[in-house]
């Protein structure tokens with residue numbers, strides 16, 4: 001039986017000089033679900049995700065993935081284990097085609113076996129509904145389609161945990177509903193950790209929400225519980241990004 005929580009952190013802490021960005025964060029990521037990590041500007045979301053993915057070295061604390069302590073592993077080893085992420089800013093190769101972009105990501109996992117690669121790439125592009133754009137130059141795609149390509153590049157690696165960092169940032173309002181549907185369609189086949197400022201997306205997509213404030217966990221709950229939580233409302237009061 002799959003573990004209830006694919007990923008956990010215990011006492012995860014990051015101190016930059018005199019600034020404590022994360023303080024003793026105990027966090028659980030339920031397997032197969034969509035969990036949103038929210039919080040006002042400077043709450044410590046990016047630092048937390050950096051420590052989970054291995055890009056940021058923790059001052060102390062543990063990251064447990066599928067029952068294994070991965071705290072000491074570098075980022076590339078964590079990717080190999082199945083933790084994929086997309087960045088706030090698009091990270092595609094703009095001069096290559098859509099297909100070539102996904103192929104680069106797929107080769108990390110499937111080597112150079114052409115038949116397997118081709119079917120995996122087609123499947124990943126199909127999941128984000130841009131398979132008809134496979135031969136287009138990635139830099140010529142609309143911004144929204146570039147974000148979808150990025151997601152395809154993550155999906156083709158068949159991640160067990162997929163971290164989406166601000167996936168709807170910069171999208172037109174009209175594109176957001178489609179994005180929520182896409183994110184929801186991925187749950188079950190992978191586990192999603194969504195870092196997102198857009199509350200429509202958070203409330204529409206998340207099964208579970210963890211709220212960070214001043215580097216600490218302020219609350220955990222369902223979207224309904226979090227939207228009614230007065231401590232959460234107070235944390236967002238006066239903040240520009242709420």
Ligand SMILES: Nc1ncnc2c1ncn2[C@@H]1O[C@H](COP(=O)(O)OP(=O)(O)OP(=O)(O)O)[C@@H](O)[C@H]1O
Pocket residue numbers: 016019020021039040041042043044045046047048
């Ligand atoms: N490299 C760094 N050096 C020093 N301080 C840092 C560094 N990175 C982050 N911080 C500080 O740590 C705190 C948490 O920042 P972090 O970027 O993790 O928050 P965030 O919730 O992701 O914010 P945002 O929503 O604005 O992206 C902030 O006070 C920030 O100034």
